[in-house]
Amino acid sequence: MGNRSCPPPPAPTVAFPLPLSTTALLFPRRRLYRSQVPIRGLEVWAALEDMTWGPDNVRKWSTLALLAIMGTALTAATDPGFVAMISQKGLDFACQQGAAELQKELQTINVPDFSGVFKMKHLGRGSYEFYSMDVNRFYIPNPEIRMLPSNGLQLFIKGASIQINGKWKSKKNVLKASGNFDLSILGVSIFAELTLGSDPSGHITTNCSHCYSHIDSVRIKISGSMLGWLIQLFHKKIETSLKNIIYQKICKIVRNSVSSKLQPYMKTLPVITRVDDVASIDYSLVAPLTTTDQFLEGKLRGEFFWHGHRGSISFDPPVMRFLPNNDYMVCMAISDYFFNTAVLAYQESGTLKITLGDQLLSKDDRFQLNTDFFGKFLPKVAKKFPSMGVQLLISAPLSTHLSIQPSGLSFKPKLETQASVVLPNASLVPLFLLVLKTNASLKVDAEENRLVGEMKLGRLLLELKESNFGHFKVELLEDVINYLILTIVLPKINERLRQGFPLPLPEGIHLINFMIYSYQSFLLLEADLYRT
Known part of the structure; x- marks a missing residue:
């Protein structure tokens, strides 16, 4: 739990399964102890849905507003999903x-x-x-x-x-x-x-x-x-x-x-921060301000929710215990509850999916998403639906629990790929259903008031769950699926990650000299501030 007096453990690169989805969430890869040299590498579960945030507007008193966001609203007693602290510096x-x-x-x-x-x-x-x-x-x-x-x-x-x-x-x-x-x-x-x-x-x-x-x-x-x-x-x-x-x-x-x-x-500090057309984040305060002789602490709800429906959360935030470094101006503790509510919000909205079709491929590719290609291992398909398009729907049907460890973040998502024939009238005929597993890593950096990253994927492993046209060896499709993910899906993920994920900062306030550490059940971001 972040005892910095202990000797630093080894810092292996952590790899873990990646769901192909529609939002971008950032997680740590390594770094626990202060004596360990920090590395700006984080492991990630990422997605493709657009995120939109308005531009910052510089206002007077913006720096003092940072103090107030750590405020004093008294609501129902609960553990926070997000903790913000400001030092005497x-x-x-x-x-x-x-x-x-x-x-x-x-x-x-x-x-x-x-x-x-x-x-x-x-x-x-x-x-x-x-x-x-x-x-x-x-x-x-x-x-x-x-x-x-x-x-x-x-x-x-x-x-x-x-x-x-x-x-x-x-x-x-x-x-x-x-x-x-x-x-x-x-x-x-x-x-x-x-x-x-x-x-x-x-x-x-x-x-x-x-x-x-x-x-x-x-x-x-x-x-x-x-x-x-x-x-x-x-x-x-x-x-x-x-x-x-x-x-x-x-x-x-x-x-x-x-x-x-x-x-x-x-009044310009939002209690609810809009992420995109699907989800927002509740940054309301869950407890009064607390102080020590060195820090002012605010406990925020730190909870994603789907715009279409906001129900109760079946799991609770973890207890976050840490010793902030007063050499930095601020620190933010981001729990796995914060990220898990994001997964839940996007899963409930039905947006954790992406459709791949033949129109996404160039004509000089080594294969096409059509029944002629799939007929090589499913001859009944090519015979019954000659020269028709095939689409792949990749989705995360079940919410995945993410766990942050001192060595990084790990989780075991279960992805599914549904292959279907696209008939001339645009209706679909299901062919087969695959289960996908993979490993992924992400290097994360900070740009002013948001986190940005770049993802790398391991090779996907396939398992046939059901087929309407007979059994076949899924190994025959592994090269195809991996090619599609690396050439189409991954660039879209990294494009979204470069846009970043906003942190709860007042207008005109930005982060510099940041460090990110991984603890049991949460990340710790420490940084200095500057004002534009």
Whole structure:
């Protein structure tokens, strides 16, 4: 179960039977221990059905959204099929990205005009006004983010500074003066708590549940008139007043930024992710957020389902125990339950099949899928149906259970190939039914926010299950079936695998420096992040 203190076991290449089907699922080939050199090779069960995903759209706050997807929706207690964790390194990355957006918002602070009066012995009364004030800089040096032991995050900003410039004017009896000023606000501290939750639809919610700000000092520099020295005499009163105005604005901006920027982005995180026309994935949360001193963990349902019908699953997710590496920003544990529900969804939809006909072959091939060719070992067929086409329907009639082991993934699918004569009116006459077995391997890599791969197949072995036109030696068909699979089916599988399988990441967030490891009953993907 992934005890990394153990010596690394040998890492043989694992081969296993492959069902020819209509979707692409990725599985590990080897790598268990951290001390073992990782190899980006995974074993796979793959298929041919189209998968479509829309393009990513970059949004503000996209990095902090990664934190929320690991969220706090409380549903029925169950083990997850998919676990997502973010380390302190990942939180720091998210904090820098979020603070950059917050800094832009804070620079939009609207400072209202400010006026007052002064009175001095022997000089009498006068008035002053500060106006046209603009924030030209709000500097945030080293923001920090920490995990709360419940369902939220704490944001700390210390040593920030604000630069404001504007105009002033003063009146003393008949004397008038005006000029410019520069205001430096130093030692700005902000403390905010973000509470994560969910709405009834299952979307992640976030709000700023608490905010506190503090300003150490304010310094004003007056220039532009002979009366400037007079205004400077009252700088303490002026600075205190402006300090209070800015103080009240800061937390208002923080709260507004969370509600107007971050929360709308949360709504773009889908609870249900569409895979293709057949299936979608349920990435809803099955338990509240949990934290340690180093990781924020979210438990997702991780379940495929068929669009035409979503019934109960007869098997449960396995328990996944592992020690994530805090040298990476995120890690994702993907259980065999996740993949098995995919097999079940496509099997229930009836799409785990592919039809091969004579029209798929070029005329210079060494054989044709017609009764003349099959008549060589089934003479009754050629005699009864002369020069007619033959089609092969390859399918997976029963759902196959996949098991992930430390050495890779293994399973024993049972495929069937039904051969039929195609009559002139397009009706079919069954000829025989074959059972197919094979081994397969897949090398897998990552491209931004999806897994991609390339499959290799072993030789298929055939067994005759039934025949309507007499017994024959299936060995006579092995070369034909293997040729069709390698030249027609396998290229379609690899084309689909190159399109990849999407991982549950926020918009604009992609993976780099990834590593994949195989454990008992699940895969572990560790990676860093970057934002586009």
